[in-house]
Amino acid sequence: MENQLAVTNVPFSVRFMRAWRRDKLLWLLITPGLLFVLVFAYFPMYGLVIAFQNFSPYKGIGGSTWVGFAHFQDFFQSSDFWRLIKNTVLISLYTLIFGFPIPILLAIVLNEINTKWFKRVVQTVSYLPYFISVVVVCGMIKDFLNPSTGVINHFIELLGGEPIYFLTRPEYFKPIYVISQIWQTMGWNSIIYLAAVAGIDQGLYEAATIDGASRIKMIWHITLPSILPTVSIMLIMNMGSILSVGYEKIILLYNDATLSSADVISTYVYRRGLVQAEYSFGAAVGLFQNVINFTLVVAANYIVRHLTESSLW
DSSP states (O other): OHHHHHHHHSOHHHHHHHHHHHHHHHHHHHHHHHHHHIIIIIGGGGGGGGGGEEOOTTTHHHHSEEOTTHHHHHHHHSTTHHHHHHHHHHHHHHHHHHHSHHHHHHHHHHHHOOOHHHHHHHHHHHHGGGGSOHHHHHHHHHHHTOTTTOHHHHHHHHTTOOOOOGGGOHHHHHHHHHHHHHHHHHHHHHHHHHHHHHTSOHHHHHHHHHTTOOHHHHIIIIIHHHHHHHHHHHHHHHHTTTTOOOHHHHHHHOOGGGHHHHOOHHHHHIIIIIISOOHHHHHHHHHHHHHHHHHHHHHHHHHHHHHSSOOOO
């Protein structure tokens, strides 16, 4: 206790200099990362003030008129508000519900494979889609779903059905987006779970084998509980992106026929903020989106911290 009080009474500047002399190489190592975050993440936050202005590029931030929460009110009262919220939340939830468990299952299955060459082939094949450009992926989707030359419609015709114009039917857009997103990211997302599985004490499996436990029981009672902290952290981070559906793939896939089902907040911000040059309105909608995401992260972290022993903070 006396040592703790003595440390507390030491001025911060003295403690900082001691830490600097002790860990100066580590501080130098982390400096480029800190500068990157400050320059590209924190300094640009000053531009958020245009969400409360009628921003004009000619007048700049300092000379633009201050309008308060007018742009937020316009967005909340617009006829597009609930449609955008609904589409964004549904696409995110479908991706989370169906896409979040798959990398975990893939990591567990890969860990159970004993044939090294087969395991490497499966890993490589599952990782590759992540490195394919979104433009190429969307081109593949359009080719596969083409009503006249697409593989999917050829298969439907072989079964006696009629070709389906998938990309012009609103009810098919969300499944197409979610399935393609899972296919593209499941291999990459499984890497962190593979690392967590690899860190499990092998003595636990040896003890379970001696006790006569099957592989299924070992997975259920050893593997899953051991990677639960990692799963919890990843779930919290995924909850923080509920309203952050990427606009690139949606813009490349949607059209006027599917707008009612495909239009999300990010595509709306792109059209209003950049295409129509309503910079202040786009900034206001983007700020609203990020505030909700931050709130969800805090709420998810609070819940997970009280249900488990793992959390972000």
